[in-house]
Amino acid sequence: MNEKVKKNSYKPLWILLALSAFPYLAGTLYYQFKDDLPQTKMSNYGTLVEPAREIRDVQLRLSDGSEKPFTDYQKKWLMIYVLDDECSEGCLKNIYYMRQIRKAMAQERFRINRLMILDNQNIDKEQLEKIKDSYPGMDIATVSTETKQHFYSTIQQGSGSIFKKIMLIDPFGNYMMEYTQEPDPEKVLKDVKRLLSISRIG
Numbered sequence: 637m638n639e640k641v642k643k644n645s646y647k648p649l650w651i652l653l654a655l656s657a658f659p660y661l662a663g664t665l666y667y668q669f670k671d672d673l674p675q676t677k678m679s680n681y682g683t684l685v686e687p688a689r690e691i692r693d694v695q696l697r698l699s700d701g702s703e704k705p706f707t708d709y710q711k712k713w714l715m716i717y718v719l720d721d722e723c724s725e726g727c728l729k730n731i732y733y734m735r736q737i738r739k740a741m742a743q744e745r746f747r748i749n750r751l752m753i754l755d756n757q758n759i760d761k762e763q764l765e766k767i768k769d770s771y772p773g774m775d776i777a778t779v780s781t782e783t784k785q786h787f788y789s790t791i792q793q794g795s796g797s798i799f800k801k802i803m804l805i806d807p808f809g810n811y812m813m814e815y816t817q818e819p820d821p822e823k824v825l826k827d828v829k830r831l832l833s834i835s836r837i838g
Contacts, residue, residue, distance in 0.1 A: 680813070680830070681823035685793055688810035694787045696753075696777040699768065704777070706787075707809060713748045713832065714805040718791070718798055720755040723763060726817060730802055733821040735771055740825055744832050750774040755799065804828075807837045 694706035715734045719727055731752060738745045752767075752774055768776065779787050791798050791811050802824065804813040813831075815824055 681820070681827050682804065682813040682815045683793070685812050685814060688806065688812040689790050691787065691790050691805065691809050691811055694783045695780040696775075697780060699764070699776040704775075709749055709751065709805065710809045711807050711837075713807060713828075714751060715748065716751045716753060716803050716805060717801070718753045718755060718803075719759070720799040722756075722759060723767060726800060730800070730817075730819070731767070731771055731774065733819065733824065734802060735774065737821060737825045737828055741828065741832070744829075747832060748828070752776045754778050804831070806831075807835070 691706050696704045696706060698704055715737070717727070717730055717734065723731070731750075734750050738748045738750060741748060750771075750773065752771075754776065755778075764776070788798055791803060793814055796814075797817075800817045802815045802819060803811060804827075806812050813827065
């Protein structure tokens with residue numbers, strides 16, 4: 637009788653040890669056999685950048701003449717658009733989408749910034765002023781000559797162009813998702829909602 641009581645008294649201890657060991661065992665098994673596991677299809681609309689690429693040591697000159705390091709955009713999500721010539725119909729659509737997607741996020745919109753980068757500094761000045769007036773809150777900048785090559789090599793994804801498409805940067809400064817030059821704004825919005833709901837950062 638006493639032997640049975642003694643054995644039962646150890647049950648909570650064994651259960652506690654098993655629960656403590658399980659995460660380590662599961663992690664070890666996962667890393668040993670992860671290549672054999674079925675791959676889950678991602679449900680995002682945009683193209684994931686794998687691995688995500690950290691944008692660092694990039695210096696910007698804003699349209700008002702002030703200097704700003706790219707790291708100042710960290711701690712919030714960032715939509716960027718890089719333009720290499722005049723802002724034609726496709727460009728105007730995309731920066732409009734960026735504004736509307738941010739607005740559609742309601743209170744969550746304060747977690748998102750917008751940045752338009754000009755590769756061609758000879759863009760029509762009158763058009764640039766109209767864009768500034770129509771899209772308040774969107775920074776317009778050029779990349780310093782010293783850091784431009786590093787910046788472009790970081791955001792280069794595959795063989796596609798780095799221009800005229802919406803790109804997403806996470807709050808850690810990582811380039812992590814991109815869209816086609818003619819995206820479906822409703823699907824982009826769905827991606828953004830999902831990302832912000834998953835992440836409490838930014």
